[in-house]
Amino acid sequence: MKKEKIFSSFSVLPQEEMLEIKSHLKSLNIGVLKETSFQENRVILTPDSVGLLVANGHSVIIEKGAGDASNFSDNEYIEKGAKIAITKDEVLKSEFVLKIEPLTNKEVSLLKFEQKLVSAVQMSTQTKQYFNNLNKKRITSFGFEFIEDNHGKLPIVRAMSEIAGNTSILLASEYLSNYHNGKGLMLGGVSGLIPTNIVIIGAGTVSEYACRTALGLGASVTVFDDSSTKLRRLQNNINYRVGTSTLQPKVLLKSLKRADVVIAALRVGNKRVPCVVNEEIVKEMKPGAVIVDVGIDQGGCFETSEVTSHKKPTYIKHDVVHYCVPNIASRVSRTASMAISNIITPLLLKISNMGGLQKSISTNNPIRKGIYTFNGNLTNNLLSKYFNIPSVDIDLIISSKQ
Numbered sequence: 436m437k438k439e440k441i442f443s444s445f446s447v448l449p450q451e452e453m454l455e456i457k458s459h460l461k462s463l464n465i466g467v468l469k470e471t472s473f474q475e476n477r478v479i480l481t482p483d484s485v486g487l488l489v490a491n492g493h494s495v496i497i498e499k500g501a502g503d504a505s506n507f508s509d510n511e512y513i514e515k516g517a518k519i520a521i522t523k524d525e526v527l528k529s530e531f532v533l534k535i536e537p538l539t540n541k542e543v544s545l546l547k548f549e550q551k552l553v554s555a556v557q558m559s560t561q562t563k564q565y566f567n568n569l570n571k572k573r574i575t576s577f578g579f580e581f582i583e584d585n586h587g588k589l590p591i592v593r594a595m596s597e598i599a600g601n602t603s604i605l606l607a608s609e610y611l612s613n614y615h616n617g618k619g620l621m622l623g624g625v626s627g628l629i630p631t632n633i634v635i636i637g638a639g640t641v642s643e644y645a646c647r648t649a650l651g652l653g654a655s656v657t658v659f660d661d662s663s664t665k666l667r668r669l670q671n672n673i674n675y676r677v678g679t680s681t682l683q684p685k686v687l688l689k690s691l692k693r694a695d696v697v698i699a700a701l702r703v704g705n706k707r708v709p710c711v712v713n714e715e716i717v718k719e720m721k722p723g724a725v726i727v728d729v730g731i732d733q734g735g736c737f738e739t740s741e742v743t744s745h746k747k748p749t750y751i752k753h754d755v756v757h758y759c760v761p762n763i764a765s766r767v768s769r770t771a772s773m774a775i776s777n778i779i780t781p782l783l784l785k786i787s788n789m790g791g792l793q794k795s796i797s798t799n800n801p802i803r804k805g806i807y808t809f810n811g812n813l814t815n816n817l818l819s820k821y822f823n824i825p826s827v828d829i830d831l832i833i834s835s836k837q
Contacts (some may be wrong), residue, residue: 461791462492463783466520466529469501474502474745474761477767477775479533479553482511482781489516491784497677498526505768531581531783535775537561543568551792553779555579556818558806559707559733563822566813573811579775580645582782582805594642599763600644600700603727604652606763607633607696610725610749610756617756618723623652634690636711636736637700638665638679641729643672645698650675657690660701682711691718700729707734714738715754724756731760737764756812795833797833809836 465488467480478501480488484743485495495517498707499509509519520526532538534554538546543565546552552569556578569576579591608622609615624630626701631697635642646669649656660666666679680686691697691712691776697720701708710732717726717739727738739752743759745766750757764771786802787796794800796809807815812827819826 443766444785448474448500461787463488463787465493465495465783466526466528466532467495467497467501468523468526468534468538468542469498469531470504470535471539474765475536476745476765477535477772477773478502478505478507478752478768479535479772479779481505481513481654481773481776482507482517484776485512485517486515486778489785491787493787496517496520496526496529497582498523500774505772507772512712525530535780537565538567540568541707543572546572546574548574549575551575551577553577553782556581558818558821561822563824566808566818566822566824569808570813571622574808575810576808577782577805578807578815581807582778583801585801587801590778591775594778595642595764595771597644598767598771600641600646600698601648602763603641603645603698603700603729604633604648606748606758606766607698607725607727608652609696610758611723613751618695618727622649622696623654625653631695632698633657633698634659634687634694635698635700636660636682637698637702638662638669639702639732641700641702642698643669645700646677647673649696650677654696659687659690686717687711688716691716692721695721695724696730697724699726699727699740701736702730702733708736710734710736710738714739717755718753720753720755723804725758727755727758731759735759786811796829803829803833804835 441545449742488495497512497517498520502512513519524545528547531551531553537554537557552574582591611617611620611622613619620631622631633643633649633654633656635656635658638658642658646656648806658669659680659682661682663681665825670677726737728735728737730736731740731742740757740759740762743749745760748758748760786792786795789798807818808827809829810832813819813824814826814829816826
């Protein structure tokens, strides 16, 4: 008799627990828009991520051709369970609307009341009206720049910075070689020869990964920044005593005269980056040297920098090659898309597993931190100060609803 009681109790408990978990799950209706911005080749969800979402009971609709620029075909999405939309309007009816770039004014006007938006914000390209239009429709908006992980880090920002850092060195290598009519130098070094000299301006994530790649190829690297703390952190992160210096004009000039490659990756939040290298210094650089100005989307660190495109990425000024393409990560769009998709997919699954957006916002701080418009209000202090729009603490809005 005792055995029967133990067995019957054991068999009941797991069933009750499973039913409790199931009741919390919420099926999401997700729409992915095709990117229309200049030079944007990424897509926010890959076919594998779509397959995972569909397997967990969610529906996904993809605008036709959304993955083409990243070499993901419509058939791959269909095979993973997605529906392909012929028009943008079909996607914009979804509960969750996903896109890499911010929505256009026309796309915002097509949104329905109280939908959810996941995209980049790109403060430097926005206007106050964009946020007002979202708030009029009480859109809950997640921004790439604000989405945090459980450690309080910004995973999408970091992933794109890592890609930009690695890619900038590989680009410099191409333009040093004969392939692009460069000096015919190999980036790095071989036994018996002095290694290529690389100067990196800035000591953030982009610079860290540019430094790692350059050192891995055997180049000689010097990093400049206006913060000794950042320079020390970079050295600790790469575990190598790379040459560093604060931005002292004489020291920087001396290094730039010897440089074969300069990676400009100075960042000042969402503000315009300072121009730290004037045209007179560029004139004194080696003929055939390569500048990759990663900060060009925020103005650029070189006075001679001008925005270029992926189709025509470089120009020569004072015998120095300038590569000034914004959004370097889009050059390796398949890798970048997979990196973003691997962050967005768990976010969506977490919202579902916690019983929907309202419940997940109430109980999950990283999800809450990613939101910048909610319930008709701007909830992000940085955007509030930048655009002079009143903001409301999202915690106050949530507590008033409970």
